[in-house]
Structures are given as C-alpha cells and as structure tokens.
Amino acid sequence: MLDSAVRFSALALVLVVAAALLPPAAWAADSARPAASAAAAAPATETPAAEGDFFGNTPIADEELVHTPPPTPVWMSVGAPIALFMFFIRLC
8 A cells, every 4th residue: 555655656746847847838839839920920021130239249228128037946946846745745
C-alpha cells in the first residue's frame, strides 16, 4: 500500500514540475496564432528605417522607457507550489 502511495506522489510531483517548467508561450500557443496571421496579412505602411535606428547609440528619454517589475524568484515560482503540493500529500 505504501509503495503505491509513494509512486503516485512521485508521479504527481513529476507532473507538477513538468507543468511548471513549460514556457508560458506553450500554454497560449493557440491564442497567439490568429494574431500572428492577422499581423502578417496587414500591409506595412512604415518602413523600419523611418522609425529610427533600433540599435543606435542615441539616448532614450525616461518617459519613453517601459519599466517592468522584477521577475519572481525561482523559490516562489517553482519551489513554493511543489512544497505546498507535498504538504497536502503529507496530510493524506
């Protein structure tokens, strides 16, 4: 009996880790396809040269910068869900 419980816990842990390691792009692959095909079908009105040099050394104004929050640490995004899952398995 204990052997089957250990096997089930190990299998569940492997599935949780595999789901956590999948990139978010793989989850939303179906929703990204129509947007990409619509963008490809639309004609380009401006050329990239008209917008400026993308790799240039010109400074960028602070108002034009996009500030993003720092990424969550690995222990919060992967370790905490695994620990919570194992805690609930231990309760059973």
